[in-house]
Amino acid sequence: MDLAVETLDVARWQxxxxxxYHFLFVPLTxxxxxxxxCLQTAWVRTGKEHYLRATKFWGKLFLINFALGLVTxxxxxxxxxxxxxxxxxxxxxxxxxxxxxxxxxxxxxxxTFLGLWIFGWERLPKKIHLATIWAAxxxxxxxxxxxxxxxxxxxxxxxxxxxxxxxxxxxxxxVAVLTNNTAIAAFLHILPAAFLVAGGFLIGISCxxxxxxxxxxxxxxxxxxxxxxxxxxxxxxxxTGDMQGKLMYEQQPMKMASAExxxxxxxxxxxxxxxxxxxxxxxxxxxxxxxGALSFLAKNDLNAELPGINDLQEQSVVKFGPGDYRxxxxxxxxxxxxxxxxxxxxxxxxxxxxxxTRRKRDLPSNPWVYRIGLWxxxxxxxxxxxxWIFTEMGRQPxxxxxxxxxxxxxxxxxxxxxxxxxLIVFTLLYGAxxxxxxxxxxxxxxxxxxxxxPPVSKDPDDPSGDGEDTDRPLxxxx
Amino acid sequence: MGLNEFxxxxxxxxxxxxxFLEGFDFGVGILTKVLARNETERRVLINTIGPVWDGNEVWxxxxxxxxxxxxxxxxxxxxxxxxxxxxxxxxxxxxxxxxFEYRAKRDEERWxxxxxxxxxxxxxxxxxxxxxxxxxxxxxxKIDANKEYVGNLLDLLNPYALLGGVVTTVLFTFHGxxxxxxxxxxxxxxxxxxxxxxxxxxxxxxxxVFLIWTQAQHGNGRTLVALIVAxxxxxxxxxxxxxxxxGWAFALSGVTVIAAVAMLFLSLFPNVMxxxxxxxxxxxxxxxxxxxxxxxxxxxxxGFMTPIVLCYQAWTYWVFRKRISTKSIPTKxxxxxxxxxxxxx
Numbered sequence: 001m002d003l004a005v006e007t008l009d010v011a012r013w014q015x016x017x018x019x020x021y022h023f024l025f026v027p028l029t030x031x032x033x034x035x036x037x038c039l040q041t042a043w044v045r046t047g048k049e050h051y052l053r054a055t056k057f058w059g060k061l062f063l064i065n066f067a068l069g070l071v072t073x074x075x076x077x078x079x080x081x082x083x084x085x086x087x088x089x090x091x092x093x094x095x096x097x098x099x100x101x102x103x104x105x106x107x108x109x110x111x112t113f114l115g116l117w118i119f120g121w122e123r124l125p126k127k128i129h130l131a132t133i134w135a136a137x138x139x140x141x142x143x144x145x146x147x148x149x150x151x152x153x154x155x156x157x158x159x160x161x162x163x164x165x166x167x168x169x170x171x172x173x174x175v176a177v178l179t180n181n182t183a184i185a186a187f188l189h190i191l192p193a194a195f196l197v198a199g200g201f202l203i204g205i206s207c208x209x210x211x212x213x214x215x216x217x218x219x220x221x222x223x224x225x226x227x228x229x230x231x232x233x234x235x236x237x238x239x240t241g242d243m244q245g246k247l248m249y250e251q252q253p254m255k256m257a258s259a260e261x262x263x264x265x266x267x268x269x270x271x272x273x274x275x276x277x278x279x280x281x282x283x284x285x286x287x288x289x290x291x292g293a294l295s296f297l298a299k300n301d302l303n304a305e306l307p308g309i310n311d312l313q314e315q316s317v318v319k320f321g322p323g324d325y326r327x328x329x330x331x332x333x334x335x336x337x338x339x340x341x342x343x344x345x346x347x348x349x350x351x352x353x354x355x356x357t358r359r360k361r362d363l364p365s366n367p368w369v370y371r372i373g374l375w376x377x378x379x380x381x382x383x384x385x386x387x388w389i390f391t392e393m394g395r396q397p398x399x400x401x402x403x404x405x406x407x408x409x410x411x412x413x414x415x416x417x418x419x420x421x422x423l424i425v426f427t428l429l430y431g432a433x434x435x436x437x438x439x440x441x442x443x444x445x446x447x448x449x450x451x452x453x454p455p456v457s458k459d460p461d462d463p464s465g466d467g468e469d470t471d472r473p474l475x476x477x478x
Numbered sequence: 479m480g481l482n483e484f485x486x487x488x489x490x491x492x493x494x495x496x497x498f499l500e501g502f503d504f505g506v507g508i509l510t511k512v513l514a515r516n517e518t519e520r521r522v523l524i525n526t527i528g529p530v531w532d533g534n535e536v537w538x539x540x541x542x543x544x545x546x547x548x549x550x551x552x553x554x555x556x557x558x559x560x561x562x563x564x565x566x567x568x569x570x571x572x573x574x575x576x577x578f579e580y581r582a583k584r585d586e587e588r589w590x591x592x593x594x595x596x597x598x599x600x601x602x603x604x605x606x607x608x609x610x611x612x613x614x615x616x617x618x619x620k621i622d623a624n625k626e627y628v629g630n631l632l633d634l635l636n637p638y639a640l641l642g643g644v645v646t647t648v649l650f651t652f653h654g655x656x657x658x659x660x661x662x663x664x665x666x667x668x669x670x671x672x673x674x675x676x677x678x679x680x681x682x683x684x685x686x687v688f689l690i691w692t693q694a695q696h697g698n699g700r701t702l703v704a705l706i707v708a709x710x711x712x713x714x715x716x717x718x719x720x721x722x723x724x725g726w727a728f729a730l731s732g733v734t735v736i737a738a739v740a741m742l743f744l745s746l747f748p749n750v751m752x753x754x755x756x757x758x759x760x761x762x763x764x765x766x767x768x769x770x771x772x773x774x775x776x777x778x779x780x781g782f783m784t785p786i787v788l789c790y791q792a793w794t795y796w797v798f799r800k801r802i803s804t805k806s807i808p809t810k811x812x813x814x815x816x817x818x819x820x821x822x823x
Contacts, residue, residue, distance in 0.1 A: 067576050068576065074568060085557065089625075096553070097547045104779065108791070112536075115532055433572075433576060440583055444583075474808060477521060478524050478578060
């Protein structure tokens with residue numbers, strides 16, 4: 001029995017590490033693919049060289065990042081079966097479908113067209129080449145939708161029944177799974193979150209170059225694009241986060257209460273800015289609060305009553321039987337605040353940046369502006385990680401909310417040693433790859449945008465030519 | 479044909495597609511150490527699969543996802559049972575994928591040689607382990623009444639499975655060599671052709687032993703047909719390779735892969751994962767499957783999407799249909815100043 005608990009803990013750590021790591025690359029891939037596609041569109045439409053140089057510069061960084069997002073994604077799919085086989089048996093009827101559809105609809109699109117984009121410069125006609133990056137970008141967005149539909153079913157299961165004979169969950173309404181309001185809200189929240197990451201990335205790297213007045217023609221527009229994207233993403237995040245908060249209040253009130261460390265049922269409920277609590281005693285020692293704000297977030301009503309953790313725990317025992325139904329309050333409380341705080345700081349930096357760069361010819365001279373700009377890269381990544389840590393940890397002790405507990409999902413046939421081995425292997429491998437990736441990004445950022453070389457082929461709009469002209473150098477080669 | 483039979487067929491098709499496509503990818507990866515004599519030749523090999531390897535690998539993700547959706551019990555037992563081999567495959571695929579993308583991004587010996595190791599081992603290890611895994615599925619593994627794998631790692635390393643691993647390794651290397659002969663020009667084309675002849679002979683011997691062993695122990699009428707197709711196709715591929723008909727040789731080495739993998743699936747049917755402890759505990763297309771409703775939905779999605787995917791993947795191969803040679807490899811690093819370390823100089 002002891003061993004089973006250990007396997008569970010190790011498997012959970014592994015899931016946390018591989019998922020948070022994977023999701024460092026995913027939002028940058030999503031956001032940057034769209035922004036690179038926009039830059040390339042601007043080049044194709046205007047023919048201005050600095051757009052092409054910007055496309056190629058950001059495109060390279062995008063590809064360095066994409067490689068890791070891709071390969072860590074395979075682990076995500078495999079580990080459900082490897083570490084969580086009982087979960088897979090229980091939910092396969094429902095959960096497998098969006099995963100398979102994600103591969104069929106999104107991953108093929110993304111991978112195939114990205115290959116065409118990377119190697120297609122000067123080989124494909126300009127407009128078709130442009131279409132390939134858009135196809136890849138659409139693939140990344142579609143993949144987010146299907147995986148969020150799968151995850152949202154764990155947060156708010158719909159369109160299913162439990163088969164009393166097998167004890168497994170069975171799909172009864174697939175449309176309900178795909179149109180789950182939790183999934184729609186999560187998708188609408190993830191989109192601006194991805195753009196915030198891409199925006200912060202553009203801001204930071206542009207600032208690094210602009211501080212030395214490098215390539216102003218490329219980086220000033222890139223900076224402005226990043227600033228606008230961050231501000232708009234910030235607005236989008238606030239609106240969709242509010243949507244999610246209201247759904248969470250209805251669907252997972254315990255998660256809502258623990259996000260706030262709201263121990264006692266309150267009317268009106270305050271929004272806590274800082275608190276220091278004691279989980280065992282069920283109350284906070286110190287708290288700084290905004291009166292009524294939480295009531296407003298949850299129900300658009302400053303005076304609404306919100307159930308507290310202690311009451312929800314009692315209700316859960318009545319409903320689901322004896323047990324502890326509280327998530328780790330310290331983790332949920334702080335990840336929730338840090339997600340909002342760090343995300344909003346990024347949007348705030350975007351707003352200030354737009355003000356500072358409002359005049360066309362002028363760039364701020366204070367070096368601190370650029371330093372803060374560079375740090376901005378890290379904030380949205382952190383906000384995304386905190387967001388996922390909150391939403392997954394806040395669902396505990398449930399794996400599928402109200403249906404299956406996390407401890408019931410772990411693979412019974414896999415030993416603690418095996419899971420531990422894979423945890424160590426992946427952690428070391430991921431750590432090493434992170435160092436390599438950061439080194440490469442740094443190197444390519446420093447090198448800056450390349451000058452435009454004259455095209456290798458004579459006629460870029462009919463490069464297919466004919467015959468076996470194998471001696472002509474490739475426009476791009478690994 | 480019922481839904482369960484249809485999904486068994488579809489998953490077989492996905493795995494066959496994966497081994498057909500990534501089979502030659504793996505082969506090319508292995509050949510970077512066997513066939514290529516210098517940096518430029520290694521780049522020729524890598525660039526024959528450069529634009530397509532990623533799309534090829536999605537077949538694996540789709541096969542995994544489709545198994546999860548259509549036969550969750552199969553997915554759960556297989557992935558948790560073959561834990562350590564799958565871990566190794568994952569590590570190999572991670573390093574290999576990153577290696578293709580990162581190798582050319584710094585123009586330094588140590589950097590490039592390191593990633594070339596990753597390409598070689600990252601191709602060899604999965605090529606071998608997939609063979610081990612599928613041979614074990616065919617042979618049957620220790621599955622108990624609760625559909626759980628109760629064997630250990632050593633149970634998976636039996637002679638039949640190890641031979642299966644060797645066969646997939648040489649078969650994929652042959653498939654890759656034929657592909658290189660088809661996709662390159664000049665000296666390397668001639669050497670790929672010659673090497674394909676040698677590896678093909680070794681493959682023929684090993685594959686014949688493995689497939690006849692399979693036929694003897696797990697065979698039936700259907701598998702015999704597949705066996706004959708595989709053997710004839712391999713012989714024909716060798717003949718076509720010999721007379722320099724590279725397109726035909728590649729098509730036929732592909733048919734060999736298809737027929738050999740098909741034979742394993744045909745020997746399984748209607749099981750998906752037989753138990754070596756008690757045939758009553760076999761995972762079958764019925765007791766491992768999702769509900770008819772899920773299978774129906776997935777049938778619609780697959781029926782609609784698969785042709786579209788096949789069309790645009792085929793188009794990619796058409797776009798990059800030209801042969802490449804050492805002369806078509808640009809002398810400068812693909813990524814310019816940053817790769818060449820001209821930063822700050």
